[in-house]
Amino acid sequence: MxxxxxxxxxxxxxxxxxxxxxxxxxxxxxxxxxxxxxxxxxxxxxxxxxxxxxxxxxxxxxxxxxxxxxxxxxxxxAAVPETTPAAGKGIGAISPAELMQARLLIEPMLPSLIVQYGTPQDFARMDECIERSEAAKTVEEFEHWDGALHEALAVATHNNFIRQILELATQVREQGEWGRLKQRSLTPERRTTYEDQHRALVNALKDRDEATARQVIEQHLLQIQRNLFGR
CATH class of the missing domain: 1.10.10.10 (Winged helix-like DNA-binding domain superfamily/Winged helix DNA-binding domain)
Structure with missing residues (x-):
């Protein structure tokens, strides 16, 4: 590696x-x-x-x-790393556009699990991530806490299979190409929109309002897709 x-x-x-x-x-x-x-x-x-x-x-x-x-x-x-760089090629081959397609299919399904299994501790972590992201001074810091919020959503499903799928999505988001696209597209106005959508999503999940949470996620992801790729 x-x-x-x-x-x-x-x-x-x-x-x-x-x-x-x-x-x-x-x-x-x-x-x-x-x-x-x-x-x-x-x-x-x-x-x-x-x-x-x-x-x-x-x-x-x-x-x-x-x-x-x-x-x-x-x-x-447990083992010594192999000297060949084969590990990680699969992730490196996933483009930001492919990631967005997958996220639009997968992430709207999260509310059905979170409204059933989410705990007060899960929601407190989501609130913390939102507050930290809103206070972030740099794009990198904002992206860190944005990623932490997605991790908190995955944890709140209490489903290990879903968590592993979303961890893969996080790894793709941490590639350089995604970061460059996000940095170019993240204007102050768009960041404010993202923050408002995050707040609306977490509030709906706290209210166990699956339909609203699903709608907010879909709108949020479509907004990101338009901002990144002009669609």
């Missing part, structure tokens, strides 16, 4: 540094197979990365077979 591939699964500098560190230390044998990794809290503090970012890094390494996580015991090195 190359440094470029590492950078595609995380946004913040701290998380990127953590990913690079773990891959390099596992590759050179400093962290040998069977070695237990530090706890998430320790990694978060050491690399100045959020606990969520640390979990995303560990989740990516786990999906590539480099680490294993044992409930109640911790996280352990």
């Amino acid at each position: 190359s440094e470029i591939e590492v950078s595609q699964v995380v946004r913040t500098n701290g998380a990127k540094e953590l990913a690079r560190y773990l891959v390099e230390e596992i590759s050179n044998g400093t962290l040998a197979v069977g070695i237990k990794l530090p706890a998430e809290r320790e990694l978060s503090e050491r690399f100045n990365a959020s606990r969520g970012a640390v979990r995303r890094v560990l989740g990516e390494l786990k999906s590539r077979g480099l680490i294993t996580q044992v409930v109640g015991s911790g996280t352990f090195v």
Whole structure:
């Protein structure tokens, strides 16, 4: 797994540094197979990365077979990375246009699960993400919390299969091409529209109003599609 591939699964500098560190230390044998990794809290503090970012890094390494996580015991090195850059090609081949097509099919289905299984803690996390995104000073910071909101929506479904599908969508969103399109298209007026749509969506989910939530998601995604691609 190359440094470029590492950078595609995380946004913040701290998380990127953590990913690079773990891959390099596992590759050179400093962290040998069977070695237990530090706890998430320790990694978060050491690399100045959020606990969520640390979990995303560990989740990516786990999906590539480099680490294993044992409930109640911790996280352990499981294998040494292959030297070939084959891993990650599938994600790299997904275009922003293809991602939008898939999101328009998948994400309007989320409210049916969230209104059934969403908890007060889930909704509190959504509110936090919205507040942080509205306070963001840069496009990168706004994108980080926008992504965190999508992650919170996925978690609120309490469906692991759906969560994995949306995690793949997040990885595609973190590719350079998506970021360049978003940066060019995100005017202050459009950002305000996105924030209003996020608020309306979360409020509808809190009210267990599936129909309104679905409508807001569809309008939001169609707005993004028009802004990105002029459709």
